[in-house]
Amino acid sequence: MQIEKAIIDFLYNNKFIFEEFGLLIAFVASAAESIPIIGFIIPGQTLLVIAAIFSRLGAYNIWELIAIAALGSFLGDATGYLLGRRYSAPILQKMRGFISHEKIEKTKIFTEKHAGKAVFFGRFNSFTRSFSPFFAGLSNISKPKFFFYALISGIAWSFCFGILGYIIGEGFTVIIPAIGKFVAIATIIALLIIYIAEKAKLRGGKFTRKQIGLFITSIISLYAFAIIAQNVSDNGALSIVDQQIGALVASWRNPLLLSSIWWLGLIGPWTFTLICLIPVFVLLLFRRFKDLFFFLISISLSGVLVVFLKAEFSRPRPLLHFLFKESSSSFPSGHAVLATVFFGLICYEMKNYLKEWQFALLCAFSSIMIILVGFSRIYFGVHFASDVIGGFFFGIFFISFTLLFFDVLPHVYKKIIIKK
Numbered sequence: 001m002q003i004e005k006a007i008i009d010f011l012y013n014n015k016f017i018f019e020e021f022g023l024l025i026a027f028v029a030s031a032a033e034s035i036p037i038i039g040f041i042i043p044g045q046t047l048l049v050i051a052a053i054f055s056r057l058g059a060y061n062i063w064e065l066i067a068i069a070a071l072g073s074f075l076g077d078a079t080g081y082l083l084g085r086r087y088s089a090p091i092l093q094k095m096r097g098f099i100s101h102e103k104i105e106k107t108k109i110f111t112e113k114h115a116g117k118a119v120f121f122g123r124f125n126s127f128t129r130s131f132s133p134f135f136a137g138l139s140n141i142s143k144p145k146f147f148f149y150a151l152i153s154g155i156a157w158s159f160c161f162g163i164l165g166y167i168i169g170e171g172f173t174v175i176i177p178a179i180g181k182f183v184a185i186a187t188i189i190a191l192l193i194i195y196i197a198e199k200a201k202l203r204g205g206k207f208t209r210k211q212i213g214l215f216i217t218s219i220i221s222l223y224a225f226a227i228i229a230q231n232v233s234d235n236g237a238l239s240i241v242d243q244q245i246g247a248l249v250a251s252w253r254n255p256l257l258l259s260s261i262w263w264l265g266l267i268g269p270w271t272f273t274l275i276c277l278i279p280v281f282v283l284l285l286f287r288r289f290k291d292l293f294f295f296l297i298s299i300s301l302s303g304v305l306v307v308f309l310k311a312e313f314s315r316p317r318p319l320l321h322f323l324f325k326e327s328s329s330s331f332p333s334g335h336a337v338l339a340t341v342f343f344g345l346i347c348y349e350m351k352n353y354l355k356e357w358q359f360a361l362l363c364a365f366s367s368i369m370i371i372l373v374g375f376s377r378i379y380f381g382v383h384f385a386s387d388v389i390g391g392f393f394f395g396i397f398f399i400s401f402t403l404l405f406f407d408v409l410p411h412v413y414k415k416i417i418i419k420k
Contacts, residue, residue, distance in 0.1 A: 022059050026051040027072040030158065034076030034123075034133050035083070045129075045161055052165025066162040073123065073154030074147075077133040081146055084137025119149035123157045186226030190219050193401070214404040221397035225332075228390040232315060232331050242384035246318055249378050257379075264376040272338060279346065291349055294406060302341045302398050306334040309394070315387070322381030333383045333391035339373040340395025348403060 026048050033044030048069050055062045119141075122132030136146050193215070231238045267275075276299055283292040310329035317330045328334070343366035351359055374392060377383035 022051045022054055023065060023068050026065055027068045030069045030072030030154075031076035031079070033129055034073065034080045045157075048158070048161050049165035049168065052162045053169040055162075056166045056169025062162060062166050066158045069158035069162060070154045073158060074151055077119070077123075077150035077154065078147065080131075080133030081137040081141075081143075081150070084134040084139075086137075119146060120153040120156075123153040124160075186222050190222060193218060193404075211404060211407060214400045214407070218397055218401040218404060221393045221400065225390055225393040225397055228386055228393065229313070229331070232313060232386055232390070238386045239384075242318075242386050243320075245385040246320065246378065246381065249375075250320075250381065253379070261372065261376050261379065264373060267335065267373075272342075276342070279349070283349075288349075294402075295345055295349065298341060298345055298399070298402050299338070301402075302337060302395070303334075305394075305398070306332065306337050310334070315384075318381055318384055320381070324380065324382065326382045330383055331387045331390060332394055333374065333377050333387040335377055335383075336370075336374045336388045336391025337395040337398070339370045340392055341399050343367075343370055344395070344399040348399075 029042055029044035029047040032038050032042045048065075051065055051069075052062060054060075055065050119132055119136055123129055133146075133150065228238065230236075279295060280292065283289075283295065309332055313331045314329050315331040317326055347359070347363050347366050350362055354362060370392070374388040377388050378385055
């Protein structure tokens with residue numbers, strides 16, 4: 001079956017990466033998570049689960065992963081413990097820039113009263129995992145006692161979350177053939193977005209109406225793109241629709257319409273780069289360096305992702321009704337993606353500088369331009385309709401998720417990491 005072949009190809013293409021770095025990532029993350037301050041930032045538990053998922057998918061042996069993670073956990077705990085015994089004063093001073101004095105004192109008192117429980121169960125909590133070894137050293141818990149509990153807690157923690165990831169990976173081997181690779185990947189990304197949003201809410205983050213709208217838009221557009229991508233990968237019913245739409249649009253060709261949109265066919269990589277220089281110079285002129293950074297990162301990253309997606313799908317261009325030939329893969333339409341991202345960014349950057357009616361006019365113009373670019377790709381016969389529609393949805397997902405990322409995460413970072 002084509003789906004099974006796609007899964008095998010995906011695992012084959014990615015297996016080398018996980019064989020080389022999966023165990024190392026699990027070891028470093030497990031160790032670093034027990035080091036004060038550093039461990040509060042690194043999601044070692046999440047990385048262990050992800051590594052275990054790929055263990056089930058054949059990258060390496062699950063027992064090797066659990067052993068490596070347990071070793072990293074023990075060495076990380078030992079490092080935190082020794083830091084607590086020898087360098088408690090300067091580290092405590094640094095901690096007060098990350099967490100409140102009240103939390104530090106409560107953790108210290110609990111560790112002194114319940115040394116064994118604090119070390120063992122501290123490994124299973126995202127907050128205490130980073131600080132319990134340090135406070136154990138600060139409280140002068142004996143080395144044999146600490147190392148005993150650190151060893152058994154590291155083994156228990158690695159086993160629990162390693163097996164959890166392995167079970168999730170087992171589920172993927174059943175789910176992926178049923179729903180398709182790309183829908184499964186979209187589900188994972190959607191769950192990560194939801195997880196970040198939930199963490200932000202739990203830690204005190206408050207979402208604006210705009211952020212909620214971006215969140216919903218990113219999820220819906222991601223799934224829409226994944227469904228189209230899966231259908232394209234499976235050569236499903238959309239291939240017939242593509243042929244029908246291509247023939248219909250080709251029947252509309254006439255000298256007047258062609259002369260009206262011929263200039264859109266001139267837009268290529270270098271032309272698009274020159275167009276992007278216009279907002280770059282404007283932002284430089286008005287010294288909007290933060291907006292400039294966001295614009296350049298968004299345009300560059302979206303272009304890189306388009307190249308990656310085209311290589312992943314390797315869909316041939318239409319063989320009928322084309323007015324000129326293109327050499328790259330067909331899905332998704334890079335013009336559709338970049339037009340959506342470019343005009344979306346223009347609208348976002350200009351919103352605070354225009355009156356309401358002016359902004360509405362800009363949005364209407366941008367929407368027309370995006371549709372025209374997409375239509376021209378079908379009209380010229382260089383893309384299927386699904387290439388263009390998939391490109392639109394991916395562009396919407398990219399711009400909405402990027403805006404959400406830059407808008408929410410700095411606020412969450414300040415709330416969680418540098419809260420006093």
